[in-house]
Amino acid sequence: xxxxxxxxxxxxxxxxxxxxxxxxxxxxxxxxxxxxxxxxxxxxxxxxxxxxxxxxxxxxxxxxxxxxxxxxxxxxxxxxxxxxxxxxxxxxxxxxxxxxxxxxxxxxxxxxxxxxxxxxxxxxxxxxxxxxxxxxxxxxxxxxxxxxxxxxxxxxxxxxxxxxxxxxxxxxxxxxxxxxxxxxxxxxxxxxxxxxxxxxxxxxxxxxxxxxxxxxxxxxxxxxxxxxxxxxxxxxxxxxxxxxxxxxxxxxxxxxxxxxxxxxxxxxxxxxxxxxxxxxxxxxxxxxxxxxxxxxxxxxxxxxxxxxxxxxxxxxxxxxxxxxxxxxxxxxxxxxxxxxxxxxxxxxxxxxxxxxxxxxxxxxxxxxxxxxxxxxxxxxxxxxxxxxxxxxxxxxxxxxxxxxxxxxxxxxxxxxxxxxxxxxxxxxxxxxxxxxxxxxxxxxxxxxxxxxxx
Numbered sequence: 001x002x003x004x005x006x007x008x009x010x011x012x013x014x015x016x017x018x019x020x021x022x023x024x025x026x027x028x029x030x031x032x033x034x035x036x037x038x039x040x041x042x043x044x045x046x047x048x049x050x051x052x053x054x055x056x057x058x059x060x061x062x063x064x065x066x067x068x069x070x071x072x073x074x075x076x077x078x079x080x081x082x083x084x085x086x087x088x089x090x091x092x093x094x095x096x097x098x099x100x101x102x103x104x105x106x107x108x109x110x111x112x113x114x115x116x117x118x119x120x121x122x123x124x125x126x127x128x129x130x131x132x133x134x135x136x137x138x139x140x141x142x143x144x145x146x147x148x149x150x151x152x153x154x155x156x157x158x159x160x161x162x163x164x165x166x167x168x169x170x171x172x173x174x175x176x177x178x179x180x181x182x183x184x185x186x187x188x189x190x191x192x193x194x195x196x197x198x199x200x201x202x203x204x205x206x207x208x209x210x211x212x213x214x215x216x217x218x219x220x221x222x223x224x225x226x227x228x229x230x231x232x233x234x235x236x237x238x239x240x241x242x243x244x245x246x247x248x249x250x251x252x253x254x255x256x257x258x259x260x261x262x263x264x265x266x267x268x269x270x271x272x273x274x275x276x277x278x279x280x281x282x283x284x285x286x287x288x289x290x291x292x293x294x295x296x297x298x299x300x301x302x303x304x305x306x307x308x309x310x311x312x313x314x315x316x317x318x319x320x321x322x323x324x325x326x327x328x329x330x331x332x333x334x335x336x337x338x339x340x341x342x343x344x345x346x347x348x349x350x351x352x353x354x355x356x357x358x359x360x361x362x363x364x365x366x367x368x369x370x371x372x373x374x375x376x377x378x379x380x381x382x383x384x385x386x387x388x389x390x391x392x393x394x395x396x397x398x399x400x401x402x403x404x405x406x407x408x409x410x411x412x413x414x415x416x417x418x419x420x421x422x423x424x425x426x427x428x429x430x431x432x433x434x435x436x437x438x439x440x441x442x443x444x445x446x447x448x449x450x451x452x453x454x
Contacts, residue, residue, distance in 0.1 A: 020159070020160070020161035020162075021161055021243055021244075021245070021301055021303070022161050022162050022163070022164075022240060022243060022244040022245070023163045023164070023244065023247075023298050023301060023302065024150075024163075024164045024166065024231065024244055024245075024246050024247075025163075025164070025165050025166065025247045025248075025249075025294070025298070026166045026228055026231065026246070026247065026248045026249075027072070027075070027121075027165070027166065027167055027168065027248075027249055027250065027251060028170065028224055028248075028249070028250040028271075029068065029121060029140070029167070029168055029169050029170065029171065029172040029250070029251060030068075030171055030172045030250070030251070030252060030253070030254060030255040030260055031170075031171055031221060031224065031250035031253075031254065031270070031271065032250070032254035032266060032270065032271075033269065033270065033271055034217070034221055034254065035048050035049070035221075035271050036048070036049045037049040037053070037057055037273075038059075038271055040199075042193065042198060042218060043218060043221055044189070044218075044221075044222045045221065045225040046225065046229070047225045047226065047228045047229030047232065048225050048228055048248065048271070048273065050232075051228065051232065051246065051248060051273050051275055052273050053282050054275055054281045054282070055246070055273055055275030055276065055279065055281065055283070055319075056273065056274045056276075056284075056285050056315075056319045056320075057271075057272075057283070057284050058272040058274070058285050058287060058289050059284055059285065059286055060285075060286055060287060060351075061269070061270055061272030061289050061290075061291075062268045062269055062288065062289070062290050062291070062332065062349065063252055063253075063267075063268040063290075063291045063332070064080050064268075064290055064292055064330075064331070064332050065080070065081045065263075065268070065332060065333055065334045066252035066253055066259070066260055066261055066263060066267035066268050066332075066334065067088060067089070067251075067261055067334065067337040068089065068123050068172075068251050068252065068337075069086055069089045069090045069091075069094075069096060069123045069124055070086050070334070070335070070337075071252050071291065072086075072122070072123055072124050072167075073085075073098055073124045074086070074291050074292060075249075075251075075294045075295065076104040076105050076106075076124065076130060076165075076295065077098065077102050077103065077129075077295060077310075078292050078294070078306065078310030078311060078312050079102065079292065079309060079310065079311060079443075080292065080311060080331065080332075080333045080443055081333050081334070081335060082333045082335065082443065082444075082445050083309070083443045083444060083445075084098045084099060084102050085097065085098045085099035085102065086098045086125075087335040087336065088335060088338065088339060088341075089123070089337065089338055089339065090124050090125040091123065093339060094338055094339040095125075095339070096125070096339070097124075097125035097126045097129070098124065098125065098126070098129045098130075099129075100126075100128065100129065102129050103307045104129055104130050104131075104295075105163065105165075105295055105298055105299070106131050106133070107129065107130070107131055108299060108304055108306075108307070109298075109299075110131060110133060112302060112303075112304045113160060113161065114160065114161050114162060114163050115134070115153075115156070115157035115158075115160040115161070115162045115163070116131075116132050116133045116134070116163045116164075117132055117133060117134035117135070117136060117153045117162070117164050117165070118130075118134070118136065118164075118165045118167065119136040119149055119150055119153065119164065119165070119166045119167065120136070120138040120139070120140035120146060120166065120167040120168065121140045121167030121169055122135070122165070122167055123167070132165070134153055136149050136153060139169060140167055140168050140169030140170070141168075141170055141179050141182060141223065142182075142184055142188070143188055143223060143224075143227030143230050144184070144185045144188065144230065146166065146227050146230070147230035147231055147233075147234055150164060150166065150231055150234060151234055151238075154234070154238055154240070161302070163298070166231065168224050168227060170220045170221070170223050170224035171217055171220035171221045171223075171224055171254075171255070172255060172370075173255050173370045177216050178216045178217055178219065178220035180192070180216055180219045180220060180223075184223070188223060188226055189219075189222045189223055189225075189226050190219070190223075191219070191222075192215065192216075192219055193215040193216075193218045193219055194215065195208070195211035195212045195214070195215040196211070198211050198214045198215050198218065200214065200389075201254075201258070201259070201266065201389065202389045202390050202412040202414075203256075203257070203258030203264070203266055203388060203390060203391060203412070204256060204257070204258060204388060205385050205387065205388055205389060207376075207380075207383070208379075209375045209376060209378075209379035210375075210376045210379065212375065213256075213374060213375045213376045214256075214376075217254065217255070217256075228248060232246070241277070242277045242278075244277070245274070245275070245277070245298070245301045246273075246274070246275040247272075247273070247274050247294065247297070247298075248272070248273040249270060249271060249272045249273070249291070252267055252268065252270070253266050253268065253269075253270065255368075255370060255371060255374070256374070256376055257367065257371050257376070257377055257380075257388070257396060258388065258389070258391070258396065260371065261334075261337045261341070261368045261371070263332045263345050263356060264413050265354070265407065265411070265413060268332055268347075272289065274297070274315060274319060276301070276316060276319050279319045279320055280319075280320040283319065283320060283321070283322060285318065285321065285322055285323075285324070286322065286323055287315075287318055287321075287323075287324050287327035288328055288329060288330050288350075288351065289327060289330070290312060290330040290331065290332075291312075292310065292311040293312035293314070293315055294312070295310060295312065296310055296312045296313055296314045297312075297314045297316060300314035300316050301316060311331075311443065328350055328351055329348065329349070329350050329435075330348075330349050331348055331349075331436070331439050332345070332346070332349070333345070333347070333443075333445070334346075337366075337368050338368060340366065341366035341367075341368065342360065343358070343360055343365055343366055344358075344359040344447055344450075345357065345358055345359065346359065346436055346440060346445070346447075347436075348432050348435055348436040348439065349407070350432070351407075351408070352406060352407065352408045353405065353406060353432060354403075354404070354405045354407050354413065355402070355403070355404050355429065355432040355433065355436060356402070356403040356404075356405075357401065357402060357436065358399045358400065358401055358402070358403070359450060359451075361399055361400055361401040364397050364398060365397050365399060380393070389412075390412045390413075390414035391414065400416065400418070402418055402429070402433075403416045403418065404416060404417040404425060404428065404429050404432070405417065417429075
């Protein structure tokens, strides 16, 4: 596999730093759309806003699953989680890992002559499927440390093109709070947010504890944004801005019940910004894109052939188009978050409708341990709060087999059209149900056997 690359280098000589095609993927941990360029009036994200102003902001970008490891596996392989095998968390007792024969971005880019590396959080397994050349440990929260290690990685690449995956830990919850009391360099933003000014999401109750929890979250988001700014500054200093594809995204929604670990829009409709050298700046795209589109996009930029099984498409041809045709449907697949959180779900979402199939609907909906321990959830339990924003407490922990929402008329997904179905809703349900079944069959969904048995 290396022979053609080496032969080309012998004939043409090594690419200069200005000629090589590099990639840097910046992935936040548990960040929803609480970003200025996505309309949030409270978030302090000047660097992300600037990145969007110089590239393409996708307004309808959907993760394929709202769980850390599973989402990262999808991003790196271009396959939904039930097809790549990274069903849930890779670490500790959960011990989930992708199928041995799956091809990932580092596995495809290494033979093409790329210097590949992951900085801070990776959270997928096994190494044979995700063979990053450099695995660079870091807490993922100190922006200055991250930038310094990224600089060394770029310098170590020499004349090779590079692919760098930067896994921020912010704004994931820490053991307590959001690590805002940690010791960071003095230039790192640490100004607290006023809980009174924080918008409470429609899926949470307006309680003092919730507002304080959200304020801590927003502070962590500001620190993440500063880290993005340092990395963009590094590319400028190294004169690599004009030949480096930059992608910023998050793995799943904000770390609160009703978002993270659910396939409601709050869990999977996320920020996704791409800046390609030479593109039209400041594009706001309404294309419905899925996270399975990342891998084909990176491979397209690098001139490497994608794996035929990949479900996504390259985004490069539509970066300059606000309203590209043919980008109208996305799918999602969830098995569990932690190993003990079994609750398989399948989803099809179009511009107007979203159909959710809760495959094990008779089970109570499990809670991620970090969300359970959060001040928000403990306040809800202590106060015996029965209404969590637009949903009742009971609807949060017990769901029907099928949920159908008109996301145009009901963006908060509060009214299940199948509770009292009209003929129009029934017709839409049957159409989406058939399309979802076809996708599951095409992606070799192992959970199809469950449908057959039932």
